[in-house]
Amino acid sequence: MDFGIGYFPTSDAVGPGELAAFIEERGFESLVFAEHTHIPASRESPYPGGGDLPRKYTATLDLFVALTAAALATTRLRVGSGIALVIQRDPIITAKETASIDVLSGGRFEFGVGAGWNREEMSNHGTDPRTRMRLFAERVEAVKTIWTEQEATFHGEFVNFDRIFCEPKPVQRPHPPVLVGGLGPTVIDRVLAFGDAWFPNWTPDILGRGAELKARAERPIDFMVMGPPTDPKVIQELAEAGTRRISWWLPSGGYSVIEPALEQVEKAIAEFTGEA
Numbered sequence: 001m002d003f004g005i006g007y008f009p010t011s012d013a014v015g016p017g018e019l020a021a022f023i024e025e026r027g028f029e030s031l032v033f034a035e036h037t038h039i040p041a042s043r044e045s046p047y048p049g050g051g052d053l054p055r056k057y058t059a060t061l062d063l064f065v066a067l068t069a070a071a072l073a074t075t076r077l078r079v080g081s082g083i084a085l086v087i088q089r090d091p092i093i094t095a096k097e098t099a100s101i102d103v104l105s106g107g108r109f110e111f112g113v114g115a116g117w118n119r120e121e122m123s124n125h126g127t128d129p130r131t132r133m134r135l136f137a138e139r140v141e142a143v144k145t146i147w148t149e150q151e152a153t154f155h156g157e158f159v160n161f162d163r164i165f166c167e168p169k170p171v172q173r174p175h176p177p178v179l180v181g182g183l184g185p186t187v188i189d190r191v192l193a194f195g196d197a198w199f200p201n202w203t204p205d206i207l208g209r210g211a212e213l214k215a216r217a218e219r220p221i222d223f224m225v226m227g228p229p230t231d232p233k234v235i236q237e238l239a240e241a242g243t244r245r246i247s248w249w250l251p252s253g254g255y256s257v258i259e260p261a262l263e264q265v266e267k268a269i270a271e272f273t274g275e276a
Helices: 016-025 061-073 093-103 119-124 131-149 187-194 205-214 230-240 257-272
Strands: 002-007 028-033 077-083 109-114 154-157 160-166 178-179 223-227 245-249
Touching: 002 016, 002 061, 002 093, 002 257, 016 028, 016 061, 016 119, 028 109, 028 245, 061 093, 077 245, 093 109, 093 131, 093 223, 093 257, 119 131, 131 187, 178 187, 178 205, 187 205, 205 223
Parallel strands: 002 028, 002 245, 028 077, 077 109, 109 178, 223 245
Antiparallel strands: 154 160
């Protein structure tokens, strides 16, 4: 089992490249960045975490600019989106951006994907919230088609293109892993349809849902968890359930807030591994 970090890279916090080099040096396996192009001022969609929406949601750097910085500042760290809001992204551009990160990183990119929760945000991108899940599936499949076919063609309900050349192609074969985020009632269906891993935020019932994924899967699919308590007992439970990776969110800010949070994570890992 590996351990990773999640982060909202903002302009007033430790930068994405600097943070990537810092956590690579401390032995973490992966780093993923969150994505929001903007947050509508109306605030009609309630924040899933409850309470006021943290400022980091409105101030996050562009996902693929941040990932470029992280990729070029490291040599071993796996870097990825956690998650890319593909229902707000053109699939041809997204295929080129993701493949470019994979090339620049030497094959260390992971494509975390999701549909998001802010309906006003997706509407501003021309996405109908009522059909977002069908659009989500098509855009992921279209990206995978462009990654893997030299002369790619895709025809669907929402995405259509004939015979395109789009390079570079990813270094990883057959393509970078697709990590499906989300906790909705039908998320496992989506993971089974087009994911290489399920990458949900931690909830108390996550092990039961992970067992459902394992029971239904007819091919290897990784189970990863983001944001569990920094508790060695929880880490042990996740390890026993066959979890491939556990990641924790770090606060966006300077080292004065990042280091104490990271030390809590490292302490829990050390207790779990018996190195404390």
